[in-house]
Amino acid sequence: MIPAEFDYLAPTSVEEVIAALAEHGDDAKILAGGQSLLPVLRMRLNAPEVVIDLGRIEALRGVRDDGDAIVIGAMTPHSVVGGDPLVAEHALLITKAVEHLADAQVRHRGTFGGALAHADPAGDLGAPALALGAQFVIAGAGGTRTVEADDFFVDLFETAIEDGEVLTEVRIPKHTGWGARYEKFVRVAHQWPIVAIAATVRAEGGTIAEARVGMTNMGSTPLRARAVEAALTGQPATEDAVRAAAAQAADGANPPSDLNGDADYRRHLATVLTRRAVLSAAGA
C-alpha cells in the first residue's frame, strides 16, 4: 500500500527540526531511518500531514569517544553501530544486540536513535540501553536536556521525549572489559523477540564482580532485573549460582500474553534466558 499524502521537510540542522516541530505540532512526524515508520504509514495506521526527515543532518551521525562515555548519534545506522570498534570495546552489549536486530537490509537503514525513540517493547535496543545506564540527550526549544535510561521509557511506544523535542544522541557509560550476551528467543528468522535478555558482566577470575541485566518484551517498557543483578554480585560464575539468581528475573514483571506465548511462559523464558545470557557474558 501507499502512504497517505504528506508534506516532506528535509532540514539540515537540529535547530530547523525544532522550528518545524514548533510550527506543525501534532501534525508532524519525525522520520529517522524509517524502518518502523514507513510500514506504519503504508498501512495507514498513521497519516501525519508533515514528515520531517532527519536524514540530511550529518551532525546526528557517528560514534565518538567522550571520556567516560561513548556517544552514539541518533541517526547512526545499526550496521555502523554494530561494526564500530569503540562500541565493541566499551559497550559490547550493544554490539551483541545489534548483531541479530531485524535483518541486514533493515540494519543498513534503521537508526540507533530511531529505534530507541520508537520504544517498541519488543525492540532489541531498549534492554541493552537500560542495562548499560544510557543517557538520552534530547533537544527542544529551550535547549538540550539529558534523561537517564530509568526515566526514558515511559510506556508502550512512549518515551520521555516531549512534543516539540527530538532525540539527538545517546551517551553510554563505558563498560570496558565487561563480557556481554544478548539472548534472543524467536520462533522463526527475523521475528521480534518473544523475550530477550541483555546481560553484561564484569568478571574477576571466576567471580561475578558486577552484573547488569535488561529484559525485552517482559512488559510495556524494557525492564531491568535489579534483583538478579544484586543476587549475582560476588557469586561464582557457575551454573548453580547463576541459576539461583536468574530465578528472580521475572519478579515484578508484567509480560504480555499473545499468540507466541502467555505471560507465564514469558516469565519462565526470562529465567532460562537470563541464566544463559549471564553465564555466556561471564565467560563461563
Add this chain to the structure above:
Amino acid sequence: MARINLTVDGASVSDDVEPRMLLVQYLREKLGKTGTVIGCDTSNCGACTVHLDGTSVKSCNVLAVQAEGCEVTTIEGLADTVDTDLHQVQESFRECHGLQCGFCTPGMIMQSVDLLKENPHPSEEEIRLGLEGNLCRCTGYHNIVKAVQHAATAAGGAR
C-alpha cells in the same frame, strides 16, 4: 511534488515525485525497472532489495525523496557494475538452480551480493543469517545457499 536527482543503474535521472512515493514505486512506475519486484506489504520479504549508495535496502521501505543525491543499483544494472553479461552471483543462481518460481530471486541476488561484499568467505550459517530478510515461499533455500557458496568459490572465497 518534490524534485529528486539520483543515479540509477549508472544513469542520472531527475524527476518530480510525490513525497509519499516509495523508491520501489519510483523504480518500477517512473523508470520502468520492473526487475525489482514487490512481494509483500510489510517489508518482510526482501524481494524489492536494491543497493542504495552501495548497501542493500528494501526499496519498499525507503521514500524516493530519501534517495535524493544517491546512487541506486537494481538487479537490472548489477552486471554492468562488473562489466559482464551476468554478475557472478546471477551466474551462480543459474548454475545451482537457486530458484523455483523466481519471484524472490532479484532480492535474493542483490542481498547475496551485499553479503559477499561484507563477508567473502561466509559459512553456510552466515549465508543463512545474511539472507534472513529475504523470504522464498517456494522454500527453495537450499539451492539459494548453494548458489551463494558457488559464487564465493568462483570469486576465490571458498572455505
